[in-house]
Amino acid sequence: MTELLKVENLSVRYSNGHQALEDINFSLPKATICALVGANGSGKSTLFKSIMGFVPASQGLVSIAGLPVEEAVRQQRIAYVPQTEQVDWDFPVSVNDVVMMGRYGHMGWLRRPKAADHEAVAVALEKVGMSAFAHRQIGQLSGGQKKRVFVARALAQAAELVLLDEPFTGVDVTSEAQIVELLRTLRDEGCLIVISTHNLGAVPDYCDLSIIIRQHLVAFGPTSDVLTAHNLQSAFGGKLRHHVLQHLGGESSESVTVFTDDERPLVLYPTGQDQSP
């Protein structure tokens, strides 16, 4: 396992005195999908911002492939897939234009695309199954298609670390499955993918590792060890919908615990195995 992303003793305090992150430690290897779970205001987006170098650490260090963040950014090692709401869908650019933006860092200072750039864009669009839509204006796509365009941009950028911010909000089940499949392909190509998500139920399906934060690190490790009732309760407090279902008519008096933030619920069976419905 080669470490790709390393976060050591990271603390972030904003100038208004708000302590957004406190003493976060973890390191993630290549070829991994990792979930980043936490309540709103838990510091998830601050953690993303520190990894991208947008907010300075008040203490600690983030390094990517052994490089400081600025250098990793310069070498096009980080790609970011924004939340759907962060994008101006009326902007007059085509699907092709957006994916080509992922190549800017590889182009000369005049940003004139070469044959290799056109090739990379075509390959990326092919992989996400959006080749037929290359000349559509981005506003004319469905929620899932929009997401796939931005995943294609990350592909075209050929980054090693891909950060996805809530990739499954506003996306139908079919598109979600397609995106997950795509992320698995990316992982198999050696990428580290970090996904900030509310969709707890889907996490065990495709995330190898999970991180739970609430300003500090609540838990980090293989998903099955991390997504436990205890950890989720300490991360979310009362903010999760939490149902305990008694087995009806069964011999067992054990109960099934269901956690849901706002999407697919996470179901914890008494045996300790995670199974999602």
Added chain:
Amino acid sequence: MTWLLEPLQFEFMRYALTAMVLAAIPLSLLSCFLVVRGWALMGDALSHAVLPGVVLAYALGLPLLLGAFLAGLFCAAAVGFIDQKTKLKEDTAMGVVFTGLFALGLVLFSVVHSNLHLNHILFGDALGVESEQLWQIGAVTASVIVLMLVFGRDWQLQLFDPIQARTMGLPVGRLHYGLLVILSMSIVSALSTVGIIIAMSLLILPGATLVLMRVSMRKMLWLSPILGSSAALIGGYLSFYLDSAPAPTMVLAMGVQFCLALLAQQYRDYRVPKLKGAP
């Protein structure tokens, strides 16, 4: 063809037409960015805010362009400051700063006794353009075109997705202020020809017309200078025959372009009902 050549017999008409076309090109180019980003008011703000700079530069015996330029930068910086450091929204910040600076300019104008004509600053004096000014305007136009060729794509990315621009290591701060600088430069260069009020319409109308025509950003950047400079020529010629002021006549020509695009869009929507926001 005599109608085409007749105005060109007069030197002041040749100068006026050249100056208007040259001034229209950078402003129309920038209108694409301003309109798409919803910054139409920024052009408005900057063009009003240069007034105190012009008056002060006159009083101090400095080049008017320098004063206007510094005032424009001050306006952009002040808006940025209020926007970032307070809870006020950006359009409010612009409204506060540009009306304030414009009022300051008007007060200064009446305090400083000058032979400047307020009307010329506000509405331009295309017919009074001299050859020396033509060189100044031409230099600004040429540098804006070169900068757009070099940084145009970076600006597009930054306007579309500032987060991605940063994760790709683009110098976002320099790009943002660079854009404000060439915006101020273009407004200032248009000052003597079309005036600050008319400069505003060049910063909005070509971009707005092209948004209605639903063309991509890349095509917008090619077409907007064509729209702007053709309006300058049409307006210039019409003003000769109508004996009207050239700059407002040019705005009318752009207004006609806009209305045609609007009609075409309405017709298209009528033929093909548009699925708004879907699928």
